[in-house]
Amino acid sequence: MATATIIDGKHIAAKLRAVVATHVAKLKKEYNLVPGLAVLLVGEDPASQIYVRNKGWQALDVGMNSFQYTLPETVSLTELLKYINDLNQDHNVNGILVQLPLPKQIDTEMVIEMIAVSKDIDGFHPLNAGLLVLGGVGMIPCTPMGCLMLLKQYLGKLASMHAVILGRSNIVGKPMATMLLRENCTVTIAHSYTREIAEECRRADILVSAVGNPQIVKGDWLKPGSTVIDVGINRISTQYPYIMDKLVGDVDFASAIKVAGAITPVPGGVGPMTIACLLLNTLIATCRQNGISEPKIKLP
Numbered sequence: 398m399a400t401a402t403i404i405d406g407k408h409i410a411a412k413l414r415a416v417v418a419t420h421v422a423k424l425k426k427e428y429n430l431v432p433g434l435a436v437l438l439v440g441e442d443p444a445s446q447i448y449v450r451n452k453g454w455q456a457l458d459v460g461m462n463s464f465q466y467t468l469p470e471t472v473s474l475t476e477l478l479k480y481i482n483d484l485n486q487d488h489n490v491n492g493i494l495v496q497l498p499l500p501k502q503i504d505t506e507m508v509i510e511m512i513a514v515s516k517d518i519d520g521f522h523p524l525n526a527g528l529l530v531l532g533g534v535g536m537i538p539c540t541p542m543g544c545l546m547l548l549k550q551y552l553g554k555l556a557s558m559h560a561v562i563l564g565r566s567n568i569v570g571k572p573m574a575t576m577l578l579r580e581n582c583t584v585t586i587a588h589s590y591t592r593e594i595a596e597e598c599r600r601a602d603i604l605v606s607a608v609g610n611p612q613i614v615k616g617d618w619l620k621p622g623s624t625v626i627d628v629g630i631n632r633i634s635t636q637y638p639y640i641m642d643k644l645v646g647d648v649d650f651a652s653a654i655k656v657a658g659a660i661t662p663v664p665g666g667v668g669p670m671t672i673a674c675l676l677l678n679t680l681i682a683t684c685r686q687n688g689i690s691e692p693k694i695k696l697p
């Protein structure tokens with residue numbers, strides 16, 4: 398029985414980080430500039446703490462400065478906005494990321510809108526979101542950017558392919574659909590109100606799943622030979638051979654590899670690409686803020 402090629406996100410992310418590191422070293426040598434990434438964490442959610450620590454380590458590893466701030470769970474919106482305003486003014490900070498989700502008392506949209514558009518390395522600010530839709534030059538959200546890089550590495554040109562995106566969130570589904578449209582794919586977006594979702598998926602040359610529902614996409618939902626990008630990160634408990642927590646994607650990997658042509662694993666697929674793209678965005682933001690032409694990234 399045929400088995401899908403595993404798209405190794407860890408390996409491709411390492412290549413991207415190496416390219417970013419080369420450009421960071423060049424910026425330092427030629428302009429005496431070191432890109433600075435500031436990450437703001439509110440509260441003590443263990444998963445968020447791990448994400449934030451990873452981002453910091455990886456920023457340092459590519460030669461950037463890393464600034465991390467942890468604010469108490471009880472912080473007020475006013476205090477948080479003031480913090481962001483200070484980071485907006487700080488010339489050592491080129492990229493600002495506020496780790497989501499935020500506590501209930503905080504209006505997430507107001508927080509996102511407070512981040513200076515030029516430092517919005519997550520690409521969540523409404524102006525950057527609008528620029529993406531209109532085909533302008535803004536900051537592109539990291540997760541769909543990473544997915545697109547994986548697709549291009551594996552498939553080359555994507556034009557004329559039928560892409561189905563499961564999920565329509567502002568941070569993954571919608572920007573992913575826009576980016577694939579820009580690559581001249583025919584795009585279908587499916588969500589929780591979509592009828593005959595398996596049928597929609599079976600039409601996809603490219604399937605990107607960003608639903609957050611463990612293993613709902615089964616092998617018989619896939620078109621044989623299709624390329625499957627699994628964005629979902631879901632924690633499940635297994636009983637056998639012993640009780641443990643395990644991370645799985647939205648795709649039932651065991652049945653999907655028998656049908657797909659290529660597939661990303663979870664973990665080790667999209668996740669590492671998201672952080673590598675965050676570093677790339679910080680580099681791009683630094684160049685733009687200093688009037689330096691931004692690097693054209695080509696992965697080896």
Ligand code: NAP
Binds near residue numbers: 568570590607609629
């Ligand atoms: P989200 O904001 O919760 O959006 C989920 C989307 O999936 C919604 O549009 C929802 O539809 C749709 N949906 C939910 N259940 C569905 C079902 N049974 N059938 C069809 N559509 C369904 O989630 P998100 O922030 O986009 O994240 C999605 C997943 O990706 C999560 O597991 C998250 O942890 C993961 N993620 C991973 C990375 C990474 O770096 N690997 C980055 C970001 C997110 P409605 O709009 O109709 O409600």
